[in-house]
Amino acid sequence: QVQVVESGGGVVQPGRSLRLSCAASGFTFSTSAINWVRQAPGKGLEWVAVMSHDGINNYYADSVKGRFTMSRDNSKNTLYLQMNSLSAEDTAVYFCAKDRSLKRGYFYGMDVWGQGTTVTVSS
Amino acid sequence: DIQMTQSPSSLSSSIGDRVTITCQASQDIKKYLNWYQQIPGKAPKLLIHDASTLETGVPSRFSGSGSGTDFTFTISSLQPEDLATYYCQQFDKLPFTFGPGTKVEIK
Numbered sequence: 001q002v003q004v005v006e007s008g009g010g011v012v013q014p015g016r017s018l019r020l021s022c023a024a025s026g027f028t029f030s031t032s033a034i035n036w037v038r039q040a041p042g043k044g045l046e047w048v049a050v051m052s053h054d055g056i057n058n059y060y061a062d063s064v065k066g067r068f069t070m071s072r073d074n075s076k077n078t079l080y081l082q083m084n085s086l087s088a089e090d091t092a093v094y095f096c097a098k099d100r101s102l103k104r105g106y107f108y109g110m111d112v113w114g115q116g117t118t119v120t121v122s123s
Numbered sequence: 124d125i126q127m128t129q130s131p132s133s134l135s136s137s138i139g140d141r142v143t144i145t146c147q148a149s150q151d152i153k154k155y156l157n158w159y160q161q162i163p164g165k166a167p168k169l170l171i172h173d174a175s176t177l178e179t180g181v182p183s184r185f186s187g188s189g190s191g192t193d194f195t196f197t198i199s200s201l202q203p204e205d206l207a208t209y210y211c212q213q214f215d216k217l218p219f220t221f222g223p224g225t226k227v228e229i230k
Contacts, residue, residue: 035219037167044208044210044213044221044222044223044224045159045161045167045210045221045224047212047218047219047220047221048219050217050219059218060218061218062124062218082160085139095166095167097167100157100169100172105154107214107217107219108155108157108172109157109169109172109212109214109219110157110167110169111169111172111178113166113167113168113169114166115165116166116167
């Protein structure tokens with residue numbers, strides 16, 4: 001069964017850090033690019049970041065650039081999102097999603113989504 | 124960044140009705156467009172990629188068309204399980220951007 005499962009969400013104070021994990025199974029993780037997409041309460045979808053299959057090419061939304069960092073461990077079929085300097089505007093459900101692309105260096109959008117993990121930034 | 128707009132923002136239709144949603148991009152995105160369905164409380168699900176290609180396993184009552192800046196998503200015969208919010212998303216250029224969504228309700 002092809003799936004991704006997020007974990008690591010929780011309540012965190014403004015200015016603090018949190019690391020999310022995305023564990024993959026049922027597909028060849030080492031050849032798959034992975035995205036993060038978030039959804040603030042009652043709002044629409046916002047793309048956050050994408051990492052290439054080999055971790056070399058990473059792209060971030062301007063809203064998180066310089067604060068969020070993706071990394072991956074292909075030996076563990078796991079990808080991470082390190083989130084620093086969190087603010088209330090980062091409160092959202094964070095979805096990990098496999099990219100549809102089969103071509104290295106290209107990204108085509110999300111075809112396998114996890115159920116999401118909730119991040120709440122509040123004092 | 125490429126801006127995506129959708130209309131309407133919400134609609135209410137009866138079972139069996141034909142439902143049409145439009146999506147417009149702020150610049151030419153060729154056919155680099157996906158459509159997602161998000162049922163309340165659930166993760167989004169990819170329905171259509173490359174503007175008109177149905178994802179495997181998706182019912183044939185869903186369809187998409189368009190290219191360039193103007194796109195259409197259609198449900199040919201609305202079913203109760205189609206209650207959801209539908210989003211378009213461009214993948215022509217990073218950052219990926221989504222439309223604001225169209226909430227489909229059942230009369």
